[in-house]
Amino acid sequence: MLRPRLRIPRASSFAIPARSSMAQLPLAYRSFHNVPVLENIPEKEGEDGYKYRSIEGFLSPMAFTTAWDYYQTHVLTNLNRLCAETNNDGLPLKDVVLATARDPSQAATFNYASMAHNNHFFFKTLSPTPTNAEEMPAQLKEALVRSFGSLDALRELMVNTATAMFGPGFVWLVRTDRPQAKGFRVLTTYLSGSPYPGAHWRRQSLNTSTDIGESTEQGIQAGKQYLENSVRGAGKSAASYKKEDFAPGGVLLEPVLCLNTWEHAWLFEYGFGGSPKSVLDAAQSNVSENTKSGKEMYAEKWWEYVDWNVVDRLAFPEGRKAKQ
Template identity: 40%
Template structure:
């Protein structure tokens, strides 16, 4: 009687676990951007490691074990005690976002997306130069994002390490490189007590929303200063992505090659400007 129960339980386990998508179209590498070995390191090995760690952190936790990486990173962005789970979920999601917007060939930007981008950046060439320059200037690893606001405008946004661009996770957006950012340090017990008091308040769930503003409004669920944006494209500046193929000194060349391998159909779909299927992300 025991064996049938085990056999029936296994399929449920397999459906729940976070698994590595094969991305079969890149198995031979991404021409002009990543060799087969480069892709293996940046995707198969690194993404596999992130998901392995994430599974270990969520096993036995009920719904977390089957939640998408996006849902997990938003859920735990406000909880310092769950930083490890947030970091692995967010990094797995960001890395998949990066690879999901790549193509093995040069693609043509849909006209509707081009018009919107030109309205925000004056020209596509200006956007390209700003994107590459911003990513090249990042001292630490992270991502540079192209985001679309609720008003239909476009902007660039940076996140360091495993920071997230999503409004619900702006508590952990991590827009500054702490290797170069000076911050005051205090040992005042009163300040420490106030910090933990504010953290306790911030972590209290909001059961209902009232009005457009104030502590019980829908906006209170977002981080202070959080901007409601939709990420549609990103590039990774993590060293394990570009160094195996491009070395230490050719980060800018990697970024310029990346621009030529963007799948603009996927980007347009994410922006709501086309009928394509858009990025499909890790569970």
Template identity: 35%
Template sequence: MFRPRLRALAQAARPCTITASTFAPSTQAIRQLHTPPPSRHSPQVGVPGLLSPQGYELAWTKQMNATLGKLNDLVVGTDFENRELKKIIIDTARVPSLASVFNHASMAHNTDFFFKQLISVPSGGSAAATGPREIPLQLRQAIEDNFGSVETLRREFAAVAEGMFGPGFVWLVKANGLHQSGRGGDNLRLLTTYLAGSPYPGAHYRRQAVDMNTVGEEAADKSGASGSAKQWLDQQGHAITSSTPNPVNGVTPVSTDRRPPGGIDVIPLLCVSTWEHVWLRDYGLGPVESAQESVEPSAGGKAAFVEAWWDVIDWDAVSDLAKLNRPSLVT
């Protein structure tokens, strides 16, 4: 009587790839569980100039299978089964009890966004066919208007990524609703999201723009209370409703604006992942200094990874997302 259970345990111990059929129910109703989207990159070559095949396998294949597998476990039997990742992110951003669902959905979405903006090897081509892409003229002008030069943007990306003490993403976004700068009125800026934070306006309560390990005590000191992390989560739940009751019936309406107070509308254009599993396999920890000597390994750590990432950005894909509103040149 124990053999079926032993066989089941043996099968469970085998490595597997997360697919829709892995979690398919036995009933006739077929659930649309989440699977990794098609990738632009070949597992055999990885991302030439950035990630080896082994590095790509860890950063994309294993990471996405694990993240979406856990997400499927969390949402099985719920309405979230059939929702797109971005919709899940926005719908769960202000519900503390669904923090795990948000984190896994946002992590998978951010990872996919990161890889979609990287140059891929043409079908049937070789790794040598890739190389730095020219930035479309309108996008280049917008970058120069907002950052001074393309080189300045590159340096700012590198500095912000290197300065993040912890994993997350650094984003180039197009901001709406601000005092517009530049010849075309396109406001570009950088922002950070720690861990699985999201840059989308509807999820800005969970943008996670700072490291809560360092913000928590400061917030508690200012309020004179303890347990600041719990207070912060409570605030997110309370933010779902408006603070002004209806003067006629006294009912507090549900807010239709998903942005936090002071939040702005942004369109993500480009991001770089600073998660260690993305760069550690191919780039190591980088230079390590000790009291006796300075060790310079061949791999340059996160800083070298970000430098290499800049050279494999698909600027055409970035420009397509930007939809820049720039005047035509008068001839």
């Protein structure tokens, strides 16, 4: 199979760099939210002199550029437009998410802010080279084994959860801080849903198209609850709520790792099924039939490139280690 030489596009009509948006957008507002620098993934220089990022063995230059540079620029450019001359203009992304989660009139702002935050969270926990989960910091390993039984069990849970999601979203590893159940859990958020307790009204932890039928008693109650929460949040600022005023079932938790299941993160590199295209091109005649979906292969590869040192710092920040 012939394959054209891969080149990183120099420009795109749908990806105006958020960091330079002031040059293209009206002077009526400034660009506060910029595409952050991924210090964990160093830049490389191609033969043509242009710099790019990739994770060899996981995300090719084009796949990485699409999922990070293009997509992050897209959501942040739209977020800057919506936040212009509002109280959200000078807030960090996480604060924008929490400030808009309960206000239906700011749904678009929430969606772009939450997507930008979640996508960055996914990329900042990646390693540019393969890692070994068995060699993660001892404190983190002990805590995860205590919560899930083994690291293999955690891997299987996250990979299978991601594969089973019928729709885009994120699979999160979170640390819970309930007195009766301290430890780690795996949860999902669909679309742009946020894992943070202060935004649990908009967490979207299930696919309501399939998980709850509208004619069932559970579905009816869920619908009523959603409407009540929406009305309660309409027209009210985040300042009018207490931090502990979470949605029903909400618990204190802190995300420490996430797996992005949006198609733009895996489809280019892995396709809908079978082996990665790079493998097919390199040795098509030697590739046996593979019944795994592209998303499953992507999720399995992702586990091999998690930066567990970053996860450890997020799970046990300064001031909390002494409490363990």
